[in-house]
Amino acid sequence: MAALTKINRAGAQTRKDKRLGLLLMLPVIIVIFGVMGYPFLNAIWLSFTDKVVGGEANFTGWDNYIALIHDDIYWLSLKNTIIYTVGCIAAKLLLGLLLAVLLNKSIKGKTFFRTALLIPWAIPGMVAATTWRWMYDSTYGIINSLLISTGLTTTGIPWLSDTHLTLFSTMIVNVWRGIPFFMFSILGALQTLDKQQFEAACVDGAGSFKQFWYITLPAISSVIGITTLLSTIWTFNDFENVWLITGGGPVYSSSTIPTYTYVKAFTENNLSGAISVAVSVIPILIILIIIYARANKKSS
């Protein structure tokens, strides 16, 4: 009987502690809801209205989403966003991994290379995009000038005017800027690896590739996973780079979801339409965030 009373008391105490914990968290929950939750829910509501800047929001049901289904530019922008994200992430991961492995070796001038390779990440995005735009210019851009002077091409490549090239041109800049993030994240992970494992593997006759494949890669996989997921979310939402280099053009050939959202909101003054474009990709981002949260939990 006494034992039962003890258990009941312990249970009551646990419930009290939980209640206290919740109560202590309440201020933070209120702040987070006010800063993020309310605007998010409001945005979803507005996507079901005919809201324009400064105007009343009248409920229009699924009209905005139905319009999106029939909007060719929306589908083109979504396709471009997926190509942009997958292409950039693959390139950044491969090149970042390669450079991290190289910089982890005892090479001459390692500090210099590490510093130099950080520069693209440190440069403000606007400066980088504007500079690349100048470099891509078909008339006075340095890239075409170098290609022609070295005999690689006879005429300039239309980096910014050929609809088959414009998205690729913006991807190059994103990859250039994003490699340092991958490189330094992976390099950090590489430096925590125990050298004895490699020595033991060497004694057992494992070559460089096998050491990399069976020891290095599994050991750094969680860091690669989190870095890739974070960068995927950032790349998916990248507006500045595309907008400043091509403006999403010509004829929407490099339009992505963020640039199309901007065009709808500020060029067409269609706020609810713009929000519906942004809201339509939230499921994709939620999936990525869930994967990230799980990977983070696993790694910790």
Added chain:
Amino acid sequence: MKKIGKTLKSACVLGLSGALLVCSVGCSSSSESSGGEKTGKKQLVFWDKSEYVTAYNDMMKEKVDEFAEKYDVDVDYVIVNSGDLEQKLAAAIESGNQPDIIMGDNTSVAEYIASDQLAEVSDVLADIDLKEEAKPYAVFNDTEYLVPLSLTAPGMFARQDVWEEHGLEAPKTWEELKEQAKIINDPDNGFYALGLPLGESGGGDAETFIRTIILDYGGEVVNAEGEVTVNSPEVLEAFKFIASLYEEGLVPPDATTWDDSGNNSAYTAGTVGVVFNSGSLMGTLKDEYPEIWDNTAIFDYPAAEEGGQSYTLGGANVFGIFKTGDNTETAKEFISYFFSDTDFYNEMVEAIGGMWQPVINGYDDTEFWQDPDNAVWLTAASNLTLTTAPAPTTDTAAQGFSNHLCTKALQNIVVNGMDPQEALDGLEADLNELYQ
């Protein structure tokens, strides 16, 4: 002991919740104290466009301070980059913190008429001696909503040295310009004859140029009765002509993604022979590229045929007053005060160096405007036509211009190889949707 622990826990919770409450109350009370209610002093929030020539913002600040002191008003004068104005205004309007006055280009400011944000300004305009050519820029939906501050007529900048080198005269027709362009075009050496932007992300240079050619060729995008009349043989001919300039390689290929700075950059880099631009380019050339300015001539706009009507489409800088703001009357008082000192106004316009043309009568014969370099802008301004002409100046017309629908149609022809008639059909459908 248990009681003490319980009391401490409760105190902790109350303390944290209290801190949050204090914080929120603190936030609201501080904003109240910054408002005018407590002190009884009038308030004015003025968002001004950041101008290429800094003299403008300096002088406007001087006038604002003078007004603030004389009328005992707290004025918050904010200079906003023109590229950011729309986004910042959208956020301000949605949060209910819109300024009382904004200054920007007429099509951008007019966008807020549709959402019933701007106040009628007939009472302010009644005291301003506006020039005839400036009056249309005040009216929208048959009501005066905007106060013109300056006209911004464009000019045809041409490399005189190149024209002289080939023994060419200023072209009188668009076809003649094209023939001359073929002569001076030298892409192998990085020089293109024409710097005509065709990107949809710009502020409207491309759309203005296309609509100029349409009018010159006798076409109309929307007629004076507000009917969509773009699908006509005249507009088709204009489209074919403009497209041919790109298709025949007379324009740099990247121009299809240029915004409004693209043509400026190309001209200052010496890689194009002709651009159509406002006087802002003249200021840049004079200050930073004097060798190019010395070799530049401002040609008259050509016409579709010799002796035919030649239009110069352009805009204006205007004030808009938010009726949804708290200080509409103070805003009107400021604008009236600003225009009451006409000598100061003229001094300001002249300080900007020709890229702005005056909207009030009485200053055309000053030494500054008699200078041939500047007189050309005054002449252009006197023939200035609204970019949406001949359509009635409505918010729909402004939206049609801001959406760059003509530019997108032309892009489809030039970039995607679309048949001009098909592009025109698409443009007509887009305009009909907008006007419905």
